[in-house]
Amino acid sequence: xxxxxxxxxxxxxxxxxxxxxxxxxxxxxxxxxxxxxxxxxxxxxxxxxxxxxxxxxxxxxxxxxxxxxxxxxxxxxxxxxxxxxxxxxxxxxxxxxxxxxxxxxxxxxxxxxxxxxxxxxxxxxxxxxxxxxxxxxxxxxxxxxxxxxxxxxxxxxxxxxxxxxxxxxxxxxxxxxxxxxxxxxxxxxxxxxxxxxxxxxxxxxxxxxxxxxxxxxxxxxxxxxxxxxxxxxxxxxxxxxxxxxxxxxxxxxxxxxxxxxxxxxxxxxxxxxxxxxxxxxxxxxxxxxxxxxxxxxxxxxxxxxxxxxxxxxxxxxxxxxxxxxxxxxxxxxxxxxxxxxxxxxxxxxxxxxxxxxxxxxxxxxxxxxxxxxxxxxxxxxxxxxxxxxxxxxxxxxxxxxxxxxxxxxxxxxxxxx
Amino acid sequence: xxxxxxxxxxxxxxxxxxxxxxxxxxxxxxxxxxxxxxxxxxxxxxxxxxxxxxxxxxxxxxxxxxxxxxxxxxxxxxxxxxxxxxxxxxx
Numbered sequence: 159x160x161x162x163x164x165x166x167x168x169x170x171x172x173x174x175x176x177x178x179x180x181x182x183x184x185x186x187x188x189x190x191x192x193x194x195x196x197x198x199x200x201x202x203x204x205x206x207x208x209x210x211x212x213x214x215x216x217x218x219x220x221x222x223x224x225x226x227x228x229x230x231x232x233x234x235x236x237x238x239x240x241x242x243x244x245x246x247x248x249x250x251x252x253x254x255x256x257x258x259x260x261x262x263x264x265x266x267x268x269x270x271x272x273x274x275x276x277x278x279x280x281x282x283x284x285x286x287x288x289x290x291x292x293x294x295x296x297x298x299x300x301x302x303x304x305x306x307x308x309x310x311x312x313x314x315x316x317x318x319x320x321x322x323x324x325x326x327x328x329x330x331x332x333x334x335x336x337x338x339x340x341x342x343x344x345x346x347x348x349x350x351x352x353x354x355x356x357x358x359x360x361x362x363x364x365x366x367x368x369x370x371x372x373x374x375x376x377x378x379x380x381x382x383x384x385x386x387x388x389x390x391x392x393x394x395x396x397x398x399x400x401x402x403x404x405x406x407x408x409x410x411x412x413x414x415x416x417x418x419x420x421x422x423x424x425x426x427x428x429x430x431x432x433x434x435x436x437x438x439x440x441x442x443x444x445x446x447x448x449x450x451x452x453x454x455x456x457x458x459x460x461x462x463x464x465x466x467x468x469x470x471x472x473x474x475x476x477x478x479x480x481x482x483x484x485x486x487x488x489x490x491x492x493x494x495x496x497x498x499x500x501x502x503x504x505x506x507x508x509x510x511x512x513x514x515x516x517x518x519x520x521x522x523x524x525x526x527x528x529x530x531x532x533x534x535x536x537x538x539x540x541x542x543x544x545x546x547x548x549x550x551x552x553x554x555x556x557x558x559x560x561x562x563x564x565x566x567x568x569x570x571x572x573x574x575x
Numbered sequence: 576x577x578x579x580x581x582x583x584x585x586x587x588x589x590x591x592x593x594x595x596x597x598x599x600x601x602x603x604x605x606x607x608x609x610x611x612x613x614x615x616x617x618x619x620x621x622x623x624x625x626x627x628x629x630x631x632x633x634x635x636x637x638x639x640x641x642x643x644x645x646x647x648x649x650x651x652x653x654x655x656x657x658x659x660x661x662x663x664x665x666x
Contacts, residue, residue: 401623412619414596415648460594463625463649468576470590503619560615 160356163267182348183355188362188384192220194391194542195380197367197403199223200232202520202527203395204350205535211357214543219359222382224366228347231397234497236420236454238433239529240277240338242297242304243570247553248506249300254550255533256337262532268349270341275432277338278315282327282438289569290333307332316432318485325481327439340433340444346531370407377516393518393542398498400521409512412559413500416457418525419467421494425449441478450492453479457499457525467496499524506565509538509551518542526571577651582658583638595631597621598643625649629663
């Protein structure tokens with residue numbers, strides 16, 4: 159039985175110097191066979207397992223993770239959550255996720271620190287203005303809260319932005335989604351892991367998948383560093399390494415894996431109480447609860463799995479940050495890191511069945527997958543359990559690259575690539 | 576970030592170059608004959624290898640010439656560089 163977290167459990171455990179907290183999830187050895195195996199123990203994979211157990215009564219399942227829970231891109235992203243995407247299909251997908259975020263801490267009994275502090279996207283030229291106005295209208299038609307702000311309104315909402323018209327890329331306006339915001343990324347992985355484990359899901363860490371066993375056109379199991387696991391359904395949620403797993407199964411995906419960097423500053427007192435993103439100059443920034451500025455840089459343009467990026471990418475981002483926020487000119491950066499993101503040609507994800515029966519892929523989230531974690535898990539679980547996509551992820555199938563029915567979100571994906 | 580030995584200009588910083596993706600993808604000889612599956616394969620599907628991969632690069636801020644590179648994407652180590660039209664080295 160899983161103990162519930164509450165103020166009473168906090169007091170009770172304080173009395174024993176916090177030495178007797180229950181394990182949040184077990185550390186089991188893999189069984190010989192499962193009804194389904196999820197490859198990848200990041201937020202999306204754990205959420206998939208959680209909803210498979212919760213909504214589809216599939217409890218005899220496992221999540222296999224080559225490292226540790228939340229140690230991949232879940233722990234490397236800049237935690238921004240929003241749903242202001244252009245096309246109807248994307249609006250449905252991302253807003254589904256945002257609605258789950260709004261009740262997630264209560265649902266999981268785990269504080270994911272979801273903070274609806276708003277996300278502002280800036281316009282720096284006339285085409286940006288037209289694009290952002292169009293996107294605002296599209297959002298509102300889809301029931302997503304979005305407003306267009308003038309330069310003065312941008313300044314009022316976030317006073318530290320330099321709105322002088324003398325800078326190289328002046329702020330001409332922006333959009334604001336007030337329901338958007340941030341969450342604590344590790345907590346999302348840990349909360350889903352704890353929730354899934356409580357329903358009987360085996361979370362197997364340090365267990366790398368080495369091969370996908372096929373019998374003709376169906377899946378028979380996965381070869382791992384902890385032995386062979388038999389299963390009829392494999393859901394791959396491996397982010398930057400999706401192509402590596404696909405190659406094991408003899409599949410090709412329309413993905414390229416590239417390093418994406420982020421960095422944080424030394425912690426300072428509260429200075430920016432929202433998230434500000436600028437696609438055109440490539441700078442986005444928010445402030446963590448610890449006080450660090452969290453800054454997202456861009457991708458390198460070559461395929462690499464090195465989890466580090468080029469220095470000039472960071473330099474370009476910081477140049478733009480300093481022009482927009484002169485107040486940060488004496489801040490020191492504390493840490494910088496990279497993660498490998500799997501980018502689709504249309505900047506939209508793939509949540510899909512494949513030509514191999516029982517093999518499903520959830521990938522291609524590129525530079526912006528964190529925001530979709532709960533919705534992605536929910537819809538991918540539906541796809542695996544029913545062997546059919548949910549209507550909200552039907553457009554995000556692998557076949558769109560054959561039919562040509564792409565979902566082009568290069569404008570709304572805030573990292574240019 | 577790494578150094579690239581341009582076959583025309585010599586060793587330069589990687590930021591002078593533009594990555595052009597997977598090499599040796601042949602443009603279909605009879606585009607009108609292609610099925611939708613074959614078009615998808617040509618346009619979108621990529622090997623995206625973790626390990627030794629054949630790529631095209633362009634010296635965008637230099638001589639602006641295209642060339643091929645063999646690079647290990649797991650550590651960014653360059654194994655070979657050869658000009659367009661030359662045979663790829665055996666791996």
